[in-house]
Amino acid sequence: MARHARHAIDRSLHPACRTRLTMPNIRHALSTKREDDFAAWYQEVITAADMAEESGVRGCMVIKPWGYGIWERMQRLLDDRIKAAGIQNAYFPLFIPLANFEREAEHVEGFAKEMAVVTHHRLISDGAGRLIPDPAAKLEEPLVVRPTSETIIGDAMSRWVQSWRDLPLMLNQWANVVRWEMRTRMFLRTSEFLWQEGHTAHADEADAKAETMRALEMYRAFAEEQLAMPVVAGEKPENERFPGAEETWSIEAMMQDGKALQAGTSHYLGTSFAQAANIRYQDREGGQALAHTTSWGVSTRLVGGVIMTHGDNDGLIVPPAIAPHQVVILPMLRDKPEDDALLAYCAELRARLAAQSTLGEAVRVLLDKKPGKAAAKRWDWVRKGAPVIIEVGTRDMDNGVVSMLRRDALWNMETGKPAFQSPTQDEITDSISSLLEELQSTMLTKAKDRRDANITRGITDWAQVEAHFADSKTYPGWVEVEWCKPTGAQLEAVEERLKALKLTLRNVSLDAAPADGACIFTREPAVERIMVARAY
RNA sequence: CGGGGAGUGGCGCAGCCUGGUAGCGCAUCUGUUUUGGGAACAGAGGGUCGCAGGUUCGAAUCCUGUCUCCCCGACCA
Numbered sequence: 001m002a003r004h005a006r007h008a009i010d011r012s013l014h015p016a017c018r019t020r021l022t023m024p025n026i027r028h029a030l031s032t033k034r035e036d037d038f039a040a041w042y043q044e045v046i047t048a049a050d051m052a053e054e055s056g057v058r059g060c061m062v063i064k065p066w067g068y069g070i071w072e073r074m075q076r077l078l079d080d081r082i083k084a085a086g087i088q089n090a091y092f093p094l095f096i097p098l099a100n101f102e103r104e105a106e107h108v109e110g111f112a113k114e115m116a117v118v119t120h121h122r123l124i125s126d127g128a129g130r131l132i133p134d135p136a137a138k139l140e141e142p143l144v145v146r147p148t149s150e151t152i153i154g155d156a157m158s159r160w161v162q163s164w165r166d167l168p169l170m171l172n173q174w175a176n177v178v179r180w181e182m183r184t185r186m187f188l189r190t191s192e193f194l195w196q197e198g199h200t201a202h203a204d205e206a207d208a209k210a211e212t213m214r215a216l217e218m219y220r221a222f223a224e225e226q227l228a229m230p231v232v233a234g235e236k237p238e239n240e241r242f243p244g245a246e247e248t249w250s251i252e253a254m255m256q257d258g259k260a261l262q263a264g265t266s267h268y269l270g271t272s273f274a275q276a277a278n279i280r281y282q283d284r285e286g287g288q289a290l291a292h293t294t295s296w297g298v299s300t301r302l303v304g305g306v307i308m309t310h311g312d313n314d315g316l317i318v319p320p321a322i323a324p325h326q327v328v329i330l331p332m333l334r335d336k337p338e339d340d341a342l343l344a345y346c347a348e349l350r351a352r353l354a355a356q357s358t359l360g361e362a363v364r365v366l367l368d369k370k371p372g373k374a375a376a377k378r379w380d381w382v383r384k385g386a387p388v389i390i391e392v393g394t395r396d397m398d399n400g401v402v403s404m405l406r407r408d409a410l411w412n413m414e415t416g417k418p419a420f421q422s423p424t425q426d427e428i429t430d431s432i433s434s435l436l437e438e439l440q441s442t443m444l445t446k447a448k449d450r451r452d453a454n455i456t457r458g459i460t461d462w463a464q465v466e467a468h469f470a471d472s473k474t475y476p477g478w479v480e481v482e483w484c485k486p487t488g489a490q491l492e493a494v495e496e497r498l499k500a501l502k503l504t505l506r507n508v509s510l511d512a513a514p515a516d517g518a519c520i521f522t523r524e525p526a527v528e529r530i531m532v533a534r535a536y
Numbered sequence: 537c538g539g540g541g542a543g544u545g546g547c548g549c550a551g552c553c554u555g556g557u558a559g560c561g562c563a564u565c566u567g568u569u570u571u572g573g574g575a576a577c578a579g580a581g582g583g584u585c586g587c588a589g590g591u592u593c594g595a596a597u598c599c600u601g602u603c604u605c606c607c608c609g610a611c612c613a
Binding site: 043179250379395418420 | 548574
């Protein structure tokens with residue numbers, strides 16, 4: 001992890017870390033400190049928490065069980081929300097005929113540069129021990145590995161929609177997609193990634209827009225309630241719109257280095273995709289009408305967002321709602337006869353805890369019987385971010401207690417040692433539900449406080465923005481500014497000015513106050529307030 | 537895609553300049569002693585040095601190409 005020396009991070013974003021400088025020497029579980037080199041720290045968390053690794057194929061990662069388990073939890077929880085909204089899961093092909101992309105000019109414009117294309121269907125030996133695509137097996141029409149599925153789902157919709165009675169048609173698929181990105185980062189931007197994409201067709205604009213907003217709100221609630229990741233939900237400016245969309249909405253999360261991460265998007269596509277795919281229906285009057293469509297998605301990028309929202313210098317902290325194991329029990333085994341009694345005690349504890357429920361589900365408890373010293377295994381689970389770690393030795397057993405650590409409050413700041421608590425088995429059984437719920441809400445509160453403290457409002461002229469972001473080595477959060485929502489060349493000029501400060505337009509928050517001043521870029525009367533930030 | 541850096545046992549690195557068929561720390565395995573807070577000691581196993589060519593009697597080391605990763609930039613849903 002020592003290949004690089006990069007951004008010094010503004011310490012003001014890490015009050016806890018600054019405090020620790022005056023505290024006893026703590027031997028953290030990671031070698032890279034979050035406040036010293038955020039990019040290197042991020043990578044070390046992924047490795048140390050055993051979440052994923054490079055695959056050797058450009059931009060593609062192997063997601064290991066702990067990382068995938070977190071994604072599976074996200075899938076389960078979000079899938080419940082999707083189904084509760086009356087949307088049905090389906091599955092569409094990985095390969096999309098090239099011609100599909102030729103029907104919507106603006107759409108292909110946005111994706112053409114980064115598509116993987118299949119051109120052959122057979123390999124032959126070149127006679128020198130290598131395999132090459134068989135020239136005789138060239139596809140008549142190349143197939144594109146889906147970067148997103150609007151076009152192919154639109155095809156299906158055009159077949160499935162005949163009458164106004166068929167609408168709305170609301171579908172979702174869990175799938176992998178491929179976008180040939182120039183620069184990749186594990187979880188945040190990979191060539192192949194896993195996601196869910198919702199696609200809906202509606203009879204009219206109002207219904208489609210309502211669905212666009214429903215999906216946005218679903219993501220906001222999911223991010224905050226289950227990922228404990230506060231977000232700003234709002235509309236993206238024109239230049240950040242999905243290719244071909246009429247409106248693009250996003251949830252934006254603030255990472256611990258103050259940069260923004262677009263964590264989910266919801267698009268109102270108007271009738272342009274319906275036009276391209278010919279999604280028409282016969283209305284009540286017997287006439288033909290174009291459907292209005294939407295699409296919305298979140299991806300494995302959310303895992304990266306959770307890391308950068310909750311991780312610390314000891315590794316990941318997984319919010320209980322998405323933790324594959326919420327409680328890990330580590331028996332202090334000694335290869336001696338009393339191990340059996342200890343294991344029995346731990347098994348009983350596991351069963352009692354697992355019989356409890358929290359956050360609407362049974363408590364997920366792992367009894368980690370892997371051979372090895374409990375103290376060594378403890379640090380593995382600290383790095384992985386299991387919310388509650390319980391160690392049990394024979395002395396605990398004899399006293400009917402356990403030794404418990406809260407991952408979000410790991411250290412005793414006075415001694416510099418892990419902050420063990422010793423509840424009785426009854427006490428921990430009775431309190432595990434509320435403990436995990438408290439951990440979940442504490443994590444959200446902490447993240448929300450940090451976000452709110454790092455959004456600056458009230459900046460009225462450009463010089464203040466420049467001063468705010470003057471030091472390119474720090475990320476002083478986001479600023480919300482008033483603007484006149486320029487378009488075309490005027491918007492491009494705004495982008496250029498922002499680019500000089502490595503800034504981007506994020507979104508116009510649904511919660512933003514109405515504009516009442518002048519545009520910070522043009523001095524014309526402002527029409528709304530937009531979030532400006534450095535971004536991933 | 538442009539600029540820079542890097543690929544050597546599972547992880548982190550040294551060796552490369554000045555070619556002579558690999559070494560360190562952690563991890564792993566075995567044994568002994570320990571045992572309530574990330575154990576100690578001893579021994580052992582594991583790598584043809586990203587890949588492919590080339591130069592050479594001989595290549596981790598020199599040359600060419602290529603792939604992958606990291607940083608900056610461009611790009612980005």
